[in-house]
Each structure stands twice: as C-alpha cells, then as structure tokens.
Amino acid sequence: MVTISDQLQLIPITLEDQSDLFKLMQRIYPPAYAHFWHDQGNWYINHVYGSESLKKDLSEIGSHYYFVRFRESVFNQDYKIIGIFKTIENCTYPEQPDISSFKIQRIYLDTTIQGKGIGKQLMQYAHDRAQATNHKLIWLDAMDQHPQAMHFYDRLGYQKGGLQCLDFELLHLPYRPMWYLYKHL
Secondary structure, three states, rough: EEOOOEEEEEOOOOHHHHOOOOOOOOHHHHHHHHHHEOOOHHHHHHOOHHHHHHHHHHHOOOOEEEEEOOOOOOOOOOOOOEHHHHHHHOOOOOOOOOOOEEEEEEEEEEEEHOOOOOOHHHHHHHHHHHHHOOOOOOEEEOOOOHHHHHHHHOOOEEEEEEEEEEOOOEEEEHOOOOOOOEOOO
16 A cells, blocks of 8 residues: 555455456546447446456556545544556657656546546555665657646646557547657756
C-alpha cells in the first residue's frame, strides 16, 4: 500500500483482483467515455480489463498498477475504491527515446469525486516517484477531444508532443486523436 495523504491510498492490483477491477471499470468508465464509442465502451472495457490483459499489464517490467482508495474526511474510516492508477518506470518516450522516461499509463477516477484534488495528488505522486527514481521526463497520452483532461494537464505544466491516432474500430473518428503530453523533470 502507498499512502499519498490522510485520505488517499494506492492499493496494488493483483491477478486475483481482476473481477473487482473489471466491475470497477464497468462502473466508472462509461460516465466519462461511453459517448466516445459505438458500443458505449464495452469493447474497450472487455479488452483492457480482461484476465489476459491484466496478466500482461502486471508482468510488464517497471509497471505499478493500483486501485485508488479515498475517504471523504480523516474522521470517516470508510475508504472507497474510486479509480485506478498505473505507471511504468523506464518507459521510452517515443519523441525523445534517449531520455530516461516515466509514463503515467492509466488514471481513471469516478466522475463523482472530481474537484476534490485527487487527480492532482496522483499526478504529484507520479512526479515525485519519477524524480526519486532518476527519470528525466514524465509523460502520458491524452485524448484530444477531452478538454477537461487537456486543461488539467496543461495546468500541471505538461506540453503537447506529437499527435497519434488510435485505431480502435469502435471508437468514433473524432475521438481517435491522442496527444503525447510530457514534462521534463
């Protein structure tokens, strides 16, 4: 377990957690992203959060995959799982392959907890972890048509790198562009 604050913790995900991970993503992914997909994101959830994908994710060298646990106040002892967070150490940034890079691969949070500073705390944790492990750059992918996320990363000092295009057939065409976002440490 990683304690980020009195109210926020990261709990490592294991293979035995696959069913819980799948159910969580069925709950938190559609409110934010269902309109991006012809099938409301069902293919994506099944593909990315199934058993085989989880095995692959957990076997990736340098990968750290967590449930995000949050409680409303320090007086409330009841934590709730409100999202996932995945990072990869020593993950090459395609546009600057010679720089030691740290990737934030997944950050999905329940839309009902937005505005509580949780995303910012997770990003700060990733930044601190990247620095502590001697990385010189931190990066992630962000969808071009998700203005709230793009604004969030911009406020945190991330710059746009190159633009890539997702080739998921069930993803509506306007939502396929995805930016590389990066920040030198």
